[in-house]
Amino acid sequence: xxxxxxxxxxxxxxxxxxxxxxxxxxxxxxxxxxxxxxxxxxxxxxxxxxxxxxxxxxxxxxxxxxxxxxxxxxxxxxxxxxxxxxxxxxxxxxxxxxxxxxxxxxxxxxxxxxxxxxxxxxxxxxxxxxxxxxxxxxxxxxxxxxxxxxxxxxxxxxxxxxxxxxxxxxxxxxxxxxxxxxxxxxxxxxxxxxxxxxxxxxxxxxxxxxxxxxxxxxxxxxxxxxxxxxxxxxxxxxxxxxxxxxxxxxxxxxxxxxxxxxxxxxxxxxxxxxxxxxxxxxxxxxxxxxxxxxxxxxxxxxxxxxxxxxxxxxxxxxxxxxxxxxxxxxxxxxxxxxxxxxxxxxxxxxxxxxxxxxxxxxxxxxxxxxxxxxxxxxxxxxxxxxxxxxxxxxxxxxxxxxxxxxxxxxxxxxxxxxxxxxxxxxxxx
Amino acid sequence: xxxxxxxxxxxxxxxxxxxxxxxxxxxxxxxxxxxxxxxxxxxxxxxxxxxxxxxxxxxxxxxxxxxxxxxxxxxxxxxxxxxxxxxxxxxxxxxxxxxxxxxxxxxxxxxxxxxxxxxxxxxxxxxxxxxxxxxxxxxxxxxxxxxxxxxxxxxxxxxxxxxxxxxxxxxxxxxxxxxx
Numbered sequence: 267x268x269x270x271x272x273x274x275x276x277x278x279x280x281x282x283x284x285x286x287x288x289x290x291x292x293x294x295x296x297x298x299x300x301x302x303x304x305x306x307x308x309x310x311x312x313x314x315x316x317x318x319x320x321x322x323x324x325x326x327x328x329x330x331x332x333x334x335x336x337x338x339x340x341x342x343x344x345x346x347x348x349x350x351x352x353x354x355x356x357x358x359x360x361x362x363x364x365x366x367x368x369x370x371x372x373x374x375x376x377x378x379x380x381x382x383x384x385x386x387x388x389x390x391x392x393x394x395x396x397x398x399x400x401x402x403x404x405x406x407x408x409x410x411x412x413x414x415x416x417x418x419x420x421x422x423x424x425x426x427x428x429x430x431x432x433x434x435x436x437x438x439x440x441x442x443x444x445x446x447x448x449x450x451x452x453x454x455x456x457x458x459x460x461x462x463x464x465x466x467x468x469x470x471x472x473x474x475x476x477x478x479x480x481x482x483x484x485x486x487x488x489x490x491x492x493x494x495x496x497x498x499x500x501x502x503x504x505x506x507x508x509x510x511x512x513x514x515x516x517x518x519x520x521x522x523x524x525x526x527x528x529x530x531x532x533x534x535x536x537x538x539x540x541x542x543x544x545x546x547x548x549x550x551x552x553x554x555x556x557x558x559x560x561x562x563x564x565x566x567x568x569x570x571x572x573x574x575x576x577x578x579x580x581x582x583x584x585x586x587x588x589x590x591x592x593x594x595x596x597x598x599x600x601x602x603x604x605x606x607x608x609x610x611x612x613x614x615x616x617x618x619x620x621x622x623x624x625x626x627x628x629x630x631x632x633x634x635x636x637x638x639x640x641x642x643x644x645x646x647x648x649x650x651x652x653x654x655x656x657x658x659x660x661x662x663x664x665x666x667x668x669x670x671x672x673x674x675x676x677x678x679x680x681x682x683x684x685x686x687x688x689x690x691x692x693x694x695x
Numbered sequence: 696x697x698x699x700x701x702x703x704x705x706x707x708x709x710x711x712x713x714x715x716x717x718x719x720x721x722x723x724x725x726x727x728x729x730x731x732x733x734x735x736x737x738x739x740x741x742x743x744x745x746x747x748x749x750x751x752x753x754x755x756x757x758x759x760x761x762x763x764x765x766x767x768x769x770x771x772x773x774x775x776x777x778x779x780x781x782x783x784x785x786x787x788x789x790x791x792x793x794x795x796x797x798x799x800x801x802x803x804x805x806x807x808x809x810x811x812x813x814x815x816x817x818x819x820x821x822x823x824x825x826x827x828x829x830x831x832x833x834x835x836x837x838x839x840x841x842x843x844x845x846x847x848x849x850x851x852x853x854x855x856x857x858x859x860x861x862x863x864x865x866x867x868x869x870x871x872x873x874x875x
Contacts, residue, residue, distance in 0.1 A: 277874035340726075352790045352829040362872050390774045391786075391830055393843040394869060426724045431733055432773030434828065448732035449764075449772040508740050509792040510834035516834045516875030551791055582833070590795055598794045602828050608771075 269495055271483045271503050273348050273519040275364040281320075282398050284405040287366040295485035299374050300419040302397040305335075307378035309677065311481070314489035315501030318481060320346050320437070320474030321580045323568050328490055330379050332461035333469045342675060343376050343459075344446060345478060347399075348430050348437040351550035352602060353582030356505035356517045357475040361388065361395035364479070365402035365639055369425065371478030373411065374485055376423050379471055381425050385444050391428040400427050403678045404691035413567065438654045441474040441608070452608045474526055476505055496522030500567035504581050511538045511587035522567035526556075530583060532648035542588040545671070549579025551599045552659035554666035555592070591686040592671040596664060597625040603660040614657035616649040628675060631683035638675050643669060705747020710757075714742045718757070728758045732768055736775055745776035775828070781816045781823030783861045786840040789826045792833035801837050802826070804851050809858050821862070834875070845869050 275281035275290055287293070299307060312327030333341060345368070349357040360368055372384050388396045401424050406412045416421050428446055435441040436451035443465045444449060445451035466649020480502060484492045493501045500522035506529070509515040520529050526548060530536070537543050546561040547553055554576040564574045571578050586595065586613030600622040609615045624641050627633040645661040652658075668675055677685050705722040710718055721734045735758060739750050752863060755765040769775045775782075787805070789798060800848055805824060816823040832838040835847030844867040846857055 349831045350829060353792055353833050354829075355831050355833050358831050359872065363874070389831065390772075391840060394845070429735070430733065430736055430772075431775060432827075433771060445733070446730060447727065448729035448758075448760075448768070450768055466730070507834060509836060510795040514875070515792075515836070516873065518875060547791075569859070584791055584795070584833075586795065594794065595791060598789070598791050602790055605828055 269503055269521050270519050271492075271495075272360070272367070272479050272505055273364075273517065275367065276359060276517075281364050282362065282366070282402060284366060284409060285403065287301070287364070290365050291327045291486075292437070292482070292648050293370055295370060295374060295482045296411070296417060298485055299377055300421065304378045305382060307374065307485075310489050310522060311378070311484060312656075314484045314492040315496075315499070316477065316484060316492065317479075317500070317568070318474055319476035319581065320439075321351060321506060321552070323578060326477050329461065329473070330375065330471055331691065332459065332676060333379050333471060334462065335380075335518070337469060339468045340383065341379060342465050342468055343372060343381045343382045344439075344444055344465060344470055344472045345372060345381070345384060345386040346437060346439065346472055346474045347386055347388040347392070347395075348442060349392070349475075349580075350434040350437045351552065351580045351582055352599065352691035353507060353509055353547070353550050353584045354580040355483060355507045355509070356581065358392060359505070359517050360400050360475050360479050362391065362663075365395075365399045366406070367479040367482055368399075368403060368475050369406050372425060373416065373423060375471065375473060375478060376567055377419075377421050381471065382422050383426070385426050385428045385446055385465070387428045387430060387446060389436075396427060396429060429671045433608075434602075435608045435654070438656070441654065443470065450608065452610050453656075455653050455672075485687060497565075497567045497569070499569055500518060500578070504578070506533075506566075506581045506583055508534050508583045508585065511541070511583040511590055512536065512585045515537050519601060520566065523564050523570075525562070526564045526566045526571075527561040530585060534585075537585065537587045539587070543585070544588050545586040545592065547582075547584040547586075547595075547663070549577040550582040550661065551584070551602065552655075553577050553579050554662050555595075556669055589686055591629070591684055592674045593625065593629045593665050594684065594686070597622070597629040598665060600625045600660055602655060607656055611652040611657065613648050614652045617644055617657055618660055620644055623661055628678050629684055631678060631681065634679055635676075638668060638672075638679070639670050640661065641665075703748045705749030708739075708747065710738065710745065711742060714738050727762060729764075731758055731767065732760065732774075736765075736769060740775060742842050745779045751786075760803045779816075779820075781821055783841055785811065785822060785824045786827040786830065787813075788828070788830040788832070788836070788840075790833075790840045792829075793810045793836040793838060796836035798837040798849075800851070801839070801849050801854060804842065804854055808855070822858075829872035835870075841867055 280286045316326045317323045436445040440454035441451040458469040518533035543558040604622040605620040607618045645665045648657040648661040755762040811824040813826045837849045
């Protein structure tokens, strides 16, 4: 069993209730937190090496450190619980099974940065997780973990749950901020970064749910204990959402630095039905695809996956077996990005639709070689030229799918149909 | 060139007592009135089931926003209904993990056996079906959401049971969430 930090309570009955969470050692870190100076906590988190778990993987402590210390404006924490990167379902587990660990992390972050109001932005579809989170907040208020003068520390904090309304782009931190302000979730040009001008024109920290849930361990056990796990630059553990064609899909916590395919196979039992592995998408649908061979020779950490041309992203690992179609996978994710593009940048608005149309044509057997070339020509025009990275998030995978599985695209053109259709089971078992 | 002018929808609207109480409570949670827009739209939708033009204009007035801002925001998000959905609104996920787990079989079954087609509502107003992007439940694919309830690890048999339960008016329950 690999090291568990964030998921330790997932199998404990009723851990979402305060009484049970306390018995499991919950809220113990706050005693230590309130004895430390805010800047000591920021330093502590920096040294732990904790990186943001929403997808970008930026140092959490550094992000907090960018917020101006003395400023006569309120500061805010926005918790990004707008989990929407295809393949990702780990924050839902935290919100529903262990919401107090996130709240404990929220208190630590807020105290360290000098924040007195936190908004938790939860995607609109997550009804049960939202109800659980609100119930946990209510319990925390009643017990004096939130509100005025928390545990006699003199520190005040309010936590408010905000419901999203269906838009992937609100998971982008400035899209989230715009949405929270009551607007369309159109990402902002950066700089200024949210740490300087965020929500309501004030300095703002945006952290993912899982990032905050790692804080109780880091404060209780010390940054050294966290930094000892994983690799030098990818410290600690991460929740990996593994789905697709595997025997036992689910959320599995793993220490960084292990072999990617070993980890997937050990956790899930390998490809469903004993079939052969075709490909692994390691970091959500925005990540470049890896061949079976690459998945077997790459380690699961930020640096190794970057060196392999892909990324850790949100830790969403999707597995394709031998009879899953890569062209179809491209069609599905291209349609996703076309649907979710906010439309403010033309390269993204037009490019996502163009790739989606071409992939649809190819997958249905109506495409020709020039369609494959058109996708490859479009990708570079979409990279690094837009307000946010949504355009890059289809350009990067699209190019990798074609470059690594060109023969499958060629077969669709040659056979004028999807060669995997007949191998496909008619419906679910 | 012909210009199509759509008729303004909806009867005059106001929050009922319960909604008004929640609305007042929500106002105190944000430093600006504009930030209350998404929560206020949710409250209006809970009260009325969907959002008419009259409701959007009412919400705009209550929050001192221009109606055009409210219209634009509502159109941006996928979860606000501008027309009445079925009594059971089904959102079937079509993104990658659900596709790898054969959601198309579920889609075909909903059409063939139950007469439910994407973007449509049944004549009796009982069901409406929408294909949606990733619902964040990829480990239990294929997945659909029936009103507020996640229905996971779908099989054809399970879909039949869900549809029958809805017809019988039984409250749907989510499967207990597994540790993994």
